Amino acid sequence: MRQVALLLLAIAGLASNAAAGDINGKVVGWSRVFLSPEHPGVVWVEGLPTKPVNKNEPVMAQRGGQFVPPFLIVIAGQTVNMPNEDEVAHNVYSLSAAKQFDLGYYAKGDLKKVTFDRPGMVEVLCMIHAFMRARILVVPNPYYATIAVDGSFRIRNLPAGTFTLTFWADGMTSFSQPVTVPQDAKPVIVRVSWASSSAGK
Numbered sequence: 001m002r003q004v005a006l007l008l009l010a011i012a013g014l015a016s017n018a019a020a021g022d023i024n025g026k027v028v029g030w031s032r033v034f035l036s037p038e039h040p041g042v043v044w045v046e047g048l049p050t051k052p053v054n055k056n057e058p059v060m061a062q063r064g065g066q067f068v069p070p071f072l073i074v075i076a077g078q079t080v081n082m083p084n085e086d087e088v089a090h091n092v093y094s095l096s097a098a099k100q101f102d103l104g105y106y107a108k109g110d111l112k113k114v115t116f117d118r119p120g121m122v123e124v125l126c127m128i129h130a131f132m133r134a135r136i137l138v139v140p141n142p143y144y145a146t147i148a149v150d151g152s153f154r155i156r157n158l159p160a161g162t163f164t165l166t167f168w169a170d171g172m173t174s175f176s177q178p179v180t181v182p183q184d185a186k187p188v189i190v191r192v193s194w195a196s197s198s199a200g201k
């Protein structure tokens with residue numbers, strides 16, 4: 001267990017030409033160990049009403065004995081296409097609290113779909129190939145962003161109000177921080193003092 005100190009600095013609406021309600025933020029203290037293009041951190045907003053379901057259907061394929069991509073972010077209510085593009089059969093399932101499913105045995109060319117209704121992390125596994133694993137992060141609404149390697153992120157077009165930002169990165173314990181989006185789009189700086197988060201799940 002590694003203790004990692006975190007300093008979060010979130011700056012809302014700093015850029016003068018930003019649309020009212022954009023959040024420009026920066027997480028300070030997450031090293032590149034936790035933030036990389038392949039394994040981005042994610043930040044999302046809680047406390048907003050759910051928008052109409054996003055009808056886009058992202059894809060997580062089985063290809064070359066792996067799930068591709070191995071990490072996918074979806075919005076609650078979205079349906080993910082899970083085609084088998086391999087010559088061999090797979091049996092895709094999850095036991096995660098946010099979504100339990102078992103797609104059964106399916107062969108090359110088959111397409112199965114899973115709808116993710118509840119926010120949370122879903123671990124996707126194959127019953128036939130223990131080395132196959134992937135994760136799907138279900139965020140509550142479209143107000144989310146990936147966190148760049150330098151810690152920066154932007155969430156656009158939020159309504160005014162006070163919300164909770166939740167931060168997640170692979171290997172880090174997620175944490176939350178309130179943020180207020182002003183009516184008048186004046187710059188707002190939100191600082192969080194050093195906090196500790198343990199590496200692990």
Ligand SMILES: [Cu+2]
Nearest residue numbers: 090126128129
């Ligand atoms: Cu498999």
